[in-house]
Amino acid sequence: MEGARSGGRELTGRVLSALAVVFLLFDSVIKLLTIAPVLDSFDRLGYPAGVATGIGVLELACVVLYVIRPVAVPGAVLLTGFLGGAVASHVRVADPLFSHVLFPTYVGALLWAGLILRDERLQTLFARKGAVR
Numbered sequence: 001m002e003g004a005r006s007g008g009r010e011l012t013g014r015v016l017s018a019l020a021v022v023f024l025l026f027d028s029v030i031k032l033l034t035i036a037p038v039l040d041s042f043d044r045l046g047y048p049a050g051v052a053t054g055i056g057v058l059e060l061a062c063v064v065l066y067v068i069r070p071v072a073v074p075g076a077v078l079l080t081g082f083l084g085g086a087v088a089s090h091v092r093v094a095d096p097l098f099s100h101v102l103f104p105t106y107v108g109a110l111l112w113a114g115l116i117l118r119d120e121r122l123q124t125l126f127a128r129k130g131a132v133r
Contacts, residue, residue, distance in 0.1 A: 013117025017066075020110035024063045024079070031056025045089050058082065066111065073122070076115050083108045 030038050031052045039049045065075030083104035090101040116122045
């Protein structure tokens with residue numbers, strides 16, 4: 001029975017991670033393509049259009065680290081910092097709380113929940129009596 005539970009946990013972790021990764025890949029690619037909506041968004045947030053490519057490359061590099069199992073934890077830490085910058089950018093321009101300001105937090109929660117569910121080392125680290133089993 002334990003194998004079925006851990007298999008289900010890993011599958012759930014992979015699905016949650018995949019949801020976050022698909023969004024972040026899409027987000028990084030549109031920054032690399034510097035399409036009009038991205039440039040408009042950068043202008044509205046107060047960033048010069050020229051930094052879109054660099055931010056897209058940085059985001060893509062962090063996502064690549066996250067999907068490589070041995071370096072997934074450092075990748076998640078870097079993505080957490082990246083997403084924190086997105087939160088700060090939206091707070092600075094007084095964007096709506098739940099749809100803009102907190103959206104990067106939702107993505108970060110998916111990243112970490114997925115990683116914890118698929119990495120036994122993290123499960124051990126976060127385990128308490130009755131939690132994460």
